[in-house]
Amino acid sequence: MATGRTHRPATRSRGIPEATVARLPLYLRALTALSERSVPTVSSEELAAAAGVNSAKLRKDFSYLGSYGTRGVGYDVEYLVYQISRELGLTQDWPVAIVGIGNLGAALANYGGFASRGFRVAALIDADPAMAGAPVAGIPVQHTDDLDRIISDNGVSIGVITTPPGAAQQVCDRLVAAGVTSILNFAPTVLSVPEGVDVRKVDLSIELQILAFHEQRKAGEEAAGDGAPAGEAAPPVRATPTNRKGPDGDLPAVMPA
Amino acid sequence: MATGRTHRPATRSRGIPEATVARLPLYLRALTALSERSVPTVSSEELAAAAGVNSAKLRKDFSYLGSYGTRGVGYDVEYLVYQISRELGLTQDWPVAIVGIGNLGAALANYGGFASRGFRVAALIDADPAMAGAPVAGIPVQHTDDLDRIISDNGVSIGVITTPPGAAQQVCDRLVAAGVTSILNFAPTVLSVPEGVDVRKVDLSIELQILAFHEQRKAGEEAAGDGAPAGEAAPPVRATPTNRKGPDGDLPAVMPA
DNA sequence: GCTTGTGAAGCCCTTCACAGCG
DNA sequence: CGCTGTGAAGGGCTTCACAAGC
Incomplete structure (x- = not known):
C-alpha cells in the first residue's frame, strides 16, 4: 500500500x-x-x-x-x-496541479489515465525559470513564484508533488497555504501537514524493496540456512557489542565473533 | 496501498x-x-x-x-x-528490467532512488523497433523480441512493467516464462501470474481517486445534505427499478423519482 | 435454482501499558 | 531513571456460510 x-x-x-x-x-x-x-x-x-x-x-x-x-x-x-x-466523487471535475516537472512530473502530465477519470491537469509548476512557458503535454509550465495565485485561480484542491525530496516539504507547505487539501506525494519524504489535509504517498523504491524482501526469501528457501549472500558488505561492528538474539530461523553469526 | x-x-x-x-x-x-x-x-x-x-x-x-x-x-x-x-535483501545487487519505455518507463530509468538501494537497471525493453539502440538514461533500449535472452543474460528476477494496459499481461507472461519472479506493475491491469510469482502494483489514477473520495467528503461536511454536485451527469436509469435502500446518511433521492 | 446481502467467526495488525534491563 | 521489548487488549478487515429474495 x-x-x-x-x-x-x-x-x-x-x-x-x-x-x-x-x-x-x-x-x-x-x-x-x-x-x-x-x-x-x-x-x-x-x-x-x-x-x-x-x-x-x-x-x-x-x-x-x-x-x-x-x-x-x-x-x-x-x-x-x-x-x-x-x-x-468522479462525477465532478477535479483540477489538479503538478509541482516539479522533471521526468516523473512530465510523465504524469502526459498520463492518459487521469483525464478519463475526471482529473484535469490544470497547472504545471516548476522552480526552474528556464522551463517557464515551455509547454509539457500541451500545458505551459509556470514558475513556483506564482504558485499561490495559480492554485487559487484554478480552484485546485488536489496537488501532486514530484519535486526532489529536499523541496517537497516546502512545496507542500505552500500548496496547503494556498488552499490545497489533498496531496499525492511522489517525493521520498515524510510530509507533515495540518489536520484536515490528506496525504497519500507513492514511493517507487519502496515497492521494489518489498519485492526484494520476498525475492530474497524465495532464494533462501531453495538453499535454506546458507551463509551471507555473495557480494555482501562486511557488517558494521555494533557500538555496544552484547549477546544478540535473533528470531528463530535467523542467520547464525551475523556479527564477527 | x-x-x-x-x-x-x-x-x-x-x-x-x-x-x-x-x-x-x-x-x-x-x-x-x-x-x-x-x-x-x-x-x-x-x-x-x-x-x-x-x-x-x-x-x-x-x-x-x-x-x-x-x-x-x-x-x-x-x-x-x-x-x-x-x-x-539490499546487501546484494538486484538487476531490474523495465519493459515499456514511454514517459513513465523513461522516468523510472532515470530515477536515482533505485541505484542507491541496490537496484540496477540492467535492461530497457520496448516493442517499438524505432527505439531500439537509442539510449535512455545511458542504457540502450532493446527490442521485445529479445526479451527472453535479455532476462536470462542479465540474471533479472525483478521486472517492471510500464507498457500500455493492453500489452501488460502478455509482457508479464513472457517475463515469467523467462524466469522473472517479482513484478512491479504500473499498467492499470490486473495481472494473473502462476504461484510463486509476486506482483505489486502502483496505480497512479487509483491514488487520485482515493483522494477525491475524501476531498468530496470534506466538501460535503461544510454544507452537508445538499443535492447532487454541480455539473453532475444524469444518473442512468436502472434496469430493474426496485425500491432502493441506501446506507444511513446517504443522499436522498439519488435516482429520478 | 442461483446470487446477493450479511451476521458471525477468525485473523492480522495496532495500541496500550508495563515489566525488564541497561 | 529511561527506553526497549512484549504480553494482552482492542479494532478493523477478511472470510465463511447461510438466510433472504428474485
Whole structure:
C-alpha cells in the first residue's frame, strides 16, 4: 500500500471502510471495461475475478454502498458504474496541479489515465525559470513564484508533488497555504501537514524493496540456512557489542565473533 | 496501498508481518539520513517521528527482527541500517528490467532512488523497433523480441512493467516464462501470474481517486445534505427499478423519482 | 435454482501499558 | 531513571456460510 495520512487514525468515512474505498477504483475499472463491451449485468463472482479480489469481499464492499444488486441475477453494470463514480466523487471535475516537472512530473502530465477519470491537469509548476512557458503535454509550465495565485485561480484542491525530496516539504507547505487539501506525494519524504489535509504517498523504491524482501526469501528457501549472500558488505561492528538474539530461523553469526 | 499478490493469502514471511516489511524501507530511509548526519544512536520515539509512525509500532516492528536496541539508550544507527538492509535483501545487487519505455518507463530509468538501494537497471525493453539502440538514461533500449535472452543474460528476477494496459499481461507472461519472479506493475491491469510469482502494483489514477473520495467528503461536511454536485451527469436509469435502500446518511433521492 | 446481502467467526495488525534491563 | 521489548487488549478487515429474495 502506498497510503500515508499523517496521524489521524483513518476514521471510517461515512460508514465506508478505508479498505473498501481503496478497492472501489478497481471495481470501477473492471466495470468500465464491461460497459464498453456492452455487458448488461455481472455477478459478484465474475466481477471479482476481473478486479482480482474474491467475491465475498466484493459483495461486502458493495453492501456498504447500498443494496445495488439483484439476487439470482447480479449487478447492473451501468448503474453500478454510476453509483461508484458518484461515491468516489468522479462525477465532478477535479483540477489538479503538478509541482516539479522533471521526468516523473512530465510523465504524469502526459498520463492518459487521469483525464478519463475526471482529473484535469490544470497547472504545471516548476522552480526552474528556464522551463517557464515551455509547454509539457500541451500545458505551459509556470514558475513556483506564482504558485499561490495559480492554485487559487484554478480552484485546485488536489496537488501532486514530484519535486526532489529536499523541496517537497516546502512545496507542500505552500500548496496547503494556498488552499490545497489533498496531496499525492511522489517525493521520498515524510510530509507533515495540518489536520484536515490528506496525504497519500507513492514511493517507487519502496515497492521494489518489498519485492526484494520476498525475492530474497524465495532464494533462501531453495538453499535454506546458507551463509551471507555473495557480494555482501562486511557488517558494521555494533557500538555496544552484547549477546544478540535473533528470531528463530535467523542467520547464525551475523556479527564477527 | 499499492499491493497486489494474486490470491495466496499473504502468508507471514519468516515471522515478519507484511505490514512490518512494508515499513522497513521507511525506517531505512530515516536511518540513512541520520547516518549521513553521523548521529550515533536514536530512540524509538525520535526515529518513529522521522519515519512518520508511532513509536510503539516501530518497537514492535523491530522486535520481529530481533533485539537490536539498548534499553535506556536507543538503537545504534549504523547497526540498524545494516540489519534492515540485510533483512530486505539490499546487501546484494538486484538487476531490474523495465519493459515499456514511454514517459513513465523513461522516468523510472532515470530515477536515482533505485541505484542507491541496490537496484540496477540492467535492461530497457520496448516493442517499438524505432527505439531500439537509442539510449535512455545511458542504457540502450532493446527490442521485445529479445526479451527472453535479455532476462536470462542479465540474471533479472525483478521486472517492471510500464507498457500500455493492453500489452501488460502478455509482457508479464513472457517475463515469467523467462524466469522473472517479482513484478512491479504500473499498467492499470490486473495481472494473473502462476504461484510463486509476486506482483505489486502502483496505480497512479487509483491514488487520485482515493483522494477525491475524501476531498468530496470534506466538501460535503461544510454544507452537508445538499443535492447532487454541480455539473453532475444524469444518473442512468436502472434496469430493474426496485425500491432502493441506501446506507444511513446517504443522499436522498439519488435516482429520478 | 442461483446470487446477493450479511451476521458471525477468525485473523492480522495496532495500541496500550508495563515489566525488564541497561 | 529511561527506553526497549512484549504480553494482552482492542479494532478493523477478511472470510465463511447461510438466510433472504428474485
